[in-house]
Amino acid sequence: MTSADAICALAGLAGGLVGWTLLEYAIHFWLGHLPRGRILTSREHLAHHANILYFTPFALKVRGAIPVLSAVLLGVGAALGAWAGVGATIGVAAGWTLYEVVHQSIHVNGPRSAWSRWAARHHLDHHFRNPRANHGVTTPLWDLLFGTHVPVERVRVPAGALRSLPWLGRALAASEAPPFLADYEVVGPGGSVRVRR
Numbered sequence: 001m002t003s004a005d006a007i008c009a010l011a012g013l014a015g016g017l018v019g020w021t022l023l024e025y026a027i028h029f030w031l032g033h034l035p036r037g038r039i040l041t042s043r044e045h046l047a048h049h050a051n052i053l054y055f056t057p058f059a060l061k062v063r064g065a066i067p068v069l070s071a072v073l074l075g076v077g078a079a080l081g082a083w084a085g086v087g088a089t090i091g092v093a094a095g096w097t098l099y100e101v102v103h104q105s106i107h108v109n110g111p112r113s114a115w116s117r118w119a120a121r122h123h124l125d126h127h128f129r130n131p132r133a134n135h136g137v138t139t140p141l142w143d144l145l146f147g148t149h150v151p152v153e154r155v156r157v158p159a160g161a162l163r164s165l166p167w168l169g170r171a172l173a174a175s176e177a178p179p180f181l182a183d184y185e186v187v188g189p190g191g192s193v194r195v196r197r
């Protein structure tokens with residue numbers, strides 16, 4: 001591997017990471033929401049909306065990722081050279097893996113950092129209030145560019161959804177409320193705010 005190859009691979013890696021964020025938006029909005037259940041990706045995503053603790057099985061995700069990663073490898077490799085193709089494929093795969101970890105962690109563990117506090121707020125508002133907005137989970141970049149970004153200050157969580165957000169239940173019951181609790185209010189069936197803050 002020459003130094004020129006290494007530069008191509010690193011540039012491909014950076015491009016792959018940025019490219020993933022567009023794929024994240026496209027898979028979620030264009031393939032998950034717009035087809036309204038007419039394709040498997042959409043049915044799987046709508047099942048996640050129906051039950052926010054349902055995640056597409058790992059084997060099915062891998063089956064979907066193989067053609068995407070193969071297309072990146074062959075497409076970028078043909079256009080910009082083999083090392084750029086390898087770097088871009090690793091970049092997309094790394095971004096995809098990070099997204100999967102962040103998305104599941106938002107639902108299962110709740111906010112753990114300033115970034116995941118923002119991500120949890122926007123993603124849960126997408127679930128509970130406006131599924132036509134905030135499709136990016138790891139970044140608002142493409143929502144801002146495509147006009148689907150809606151800033152979220154507070155998420156109104158239906159009381160019935162609390163059982164699917166154990167971390168929020170724990171935060172509400174804690175004697176010392178974590179700072180992220182200011183981002184949430186639990187709303188009862190009648191529309192009244194039931195819980196403090």
Ligand SMILES: [Zn+2]
Pocket residue numbers: 048052103107123127
């Ligand atoms: Zn989700």
Ligand SMILES: [Zn+2]
Pocket residue numbers: 028032033045049126131
């Ligand atoms: Zn969605």
